[in-house]
Amino acid sequence: MKYAHWLLACVLLGLGLSLSGCGTASYQIIRPIENPTAAPDFSLIDQHGAEFHLAEQRGKIVILFFGFTACPDVCPLALGLSAQARKQLGADGDKVQIAFVTVDPERDNPATIDRYVSLFDSTILGLNGETAAVEAVKKEYGVHAQRRELPDSALQYTIDHTAGLYIIDQQGRWFAMANHDVDPTLLATDLKTMLQYIAVE
Amino acid sequence: MKRLILAVLLLVLAACGSATTPTTVLNSSNSAANTLGSLTIDGSFARPAFAAATLMQTPTMATTPVSPTMGGGMGGGTMMGSNSAAYMTIRNTGAADSLIAAATDVAGKVELHTVTADGEVMKMEQVEKIEVPANGEAVLKPGGFHIMLLEIKQDLKVGDTLDLTLTFEKAGKITVKVPVQMPSAQ
Numbered sequence: 217m218k219y220a221h222w223l224l225a226c227v228l229l230g231l232g233l234s235l236s237g238c239g240t241a242s243y244q245i246i247r248p249i250e251n252p253t254a255a256p257d258f259s260l261i262d263q264h265g266a267e268f269h270l271a272e273q274r275g276k277i278v279i280l281f282f283g284f285t286a287c288p289d290v291c292p293l294a295l296g297l298s299a300q301a302r303k304q305l306g307a308d309g310d311k312v313q314i315a316f317v318t319v320d321p322e323r324d325n326p327a328t329i330d331r332y333v334s335l336f337d338s339t340i341l342g343l344n345g346e347t348a349a350v351e352a353v354k355k356e357y358g359v360h361a362q363r364r365e366l367p368d369s370a371l372q373y374t375i376d377h378t379a380g381l382y383i384i385d386q387q388g389r390w391f392a393m394a395n396h397d398v399d400p401t402l403l404a405t406d407l408k409t410m411l412q413y414i415a416v417e
Numbered sequence: 418m419k420r421l422i423l424a425v426l427l428l429v430l431a432a433c434g435s436a437t438t439p440t441t442v443l444n445s446s447n448s449a450a451n452t453l454g455s456l457t458i459d460g461s462f463a464r465p466a467f468a469a470a471t472l473m474q475t476p477t478m479a480t481t482p483v484s485p486t487m488g489g490g491m492g493g494g495t496m497m498g499s500n501s502a503a504y505m506t507i508r509n510t511g512a513a514d515s516l517i518a519a520a521t522d523v524a525g526k527v528e529l530h531t532v533t534a535d536g537e538v539m540k541m542e543q544v545e546k547i548e549v550p551a552n553g554e555a556v557l558k559p560g561g562f563h564i565m566l567l568e569i570k571q572d573l574k575v576g577d578t579l580d581l582t583l584t585f586e587k588a589g590k591i592t593v594k595v596p597v598q599m600p601s602a603q
């Protein structure tokens with residue numbers, strides 16, 4: 217039964233590939249944006265104190281995620297799964313930069329951000345900046361983050377926030393979105409496809 | 418005929434240099450099952466975290482530019498460690514019960530939480546209990562119910578194991594061994 221399905225899938229895929237003349241990429245899990253345009257540029261400070269300028273990442277795929285280090289559950293998942301996908305790329309992992317922008321600049325600082333991202337992958341850059349700068353980036357990317365008090369919890373407060381992965385391609389375009397609970401193997405496959413099909417100038 | 422189609426497809430695929438392999442996702446839980454009355458706890462794991470104490474020794478602090486409006490924690494004061502969360506499936510072959518508390522030596526505070534999606538926005542809420550329905554199960558997983566470990570006292574690294582004591586309304590207490598693992602979507 218399953219085999220028959222796979223066979224059918226293969227036939228359809230093969231037809232699709234041959235019809236499209238091998239020129240179009242298809243993606244398994246990321247959601248490409250139609251006619252992608254330049255991702256809003258920004259400049260923030262990473263956990264090592266260096267400036268992170270998005271435009272300077274051109275040539276690499278950037279996976280951008282907004283979260284906070286006290287984030288209970290969703291942020292670790294997003295970062296952990298992205299890191300696993302990057303690892304699966306082997307040497308090509310160098311062509312993927314995962315960046316985490318804090319939406320809790322009050323509680324997060326370079327030291328906590330450093331320790332936090334290192335739990336998943338020490339190459340992840342944890343970005344922070346002046347509150348106004350962070351706010352501007354959040355606005356440009358349509359990130360909603362709302363502080364909510366938790367009077368009965370030791371957390372004191374949490375930040376409700378949108379939890380998608382922003383995938384910026386090698387040309388600096390806002391290329392696709394993915395869910396925070398994306399399957400890492402499928403994400404790796406899609407990143408591979410991007411590396412293969414998107415030209416670097 | 419089928420073979421011919423396959424051969425052609427292989428050629429097409431090879432010519433395109435496109436590798437499309439079917440993927441299977443395995444649930445890689447390796448913790449032992451634990452039983453308390455009609456309850457069985459399995460597939461448990463906790464995610465890695467770092468302790469507040471070791472944070473003080475991080476060298477990056479000294480070299481990082483400090484700005485009054487950037488990172489309130491930088492001006493000194495108390496340093497928070499990170500949080501962890503424990504996940505598991507609680508199966509029940511008997512009458513309804515509820516997980517009402519949990520405790521572990523590695524965390525100063527343990528709370529029961531859930532995450533709900535409000536459109537695109539993910540919200541975390543504290544809950545008083547997690548119900549385990551009669552002849553059913555409660556699934557604690559990333560993006561849903563979880564046991565939140567706060568005020569972590571020692572670094573939790575992949576491969577470590579922590580003892581977690583669960584308290585159920587009716588069945589009472591059980592201590593389970595929870596391995597530290599990278600979070601997975603399963």
Ligand SMILES: [Cu+2]
Nearest residue numbers: 288530541565
């Ligand atoms: Cu939580």
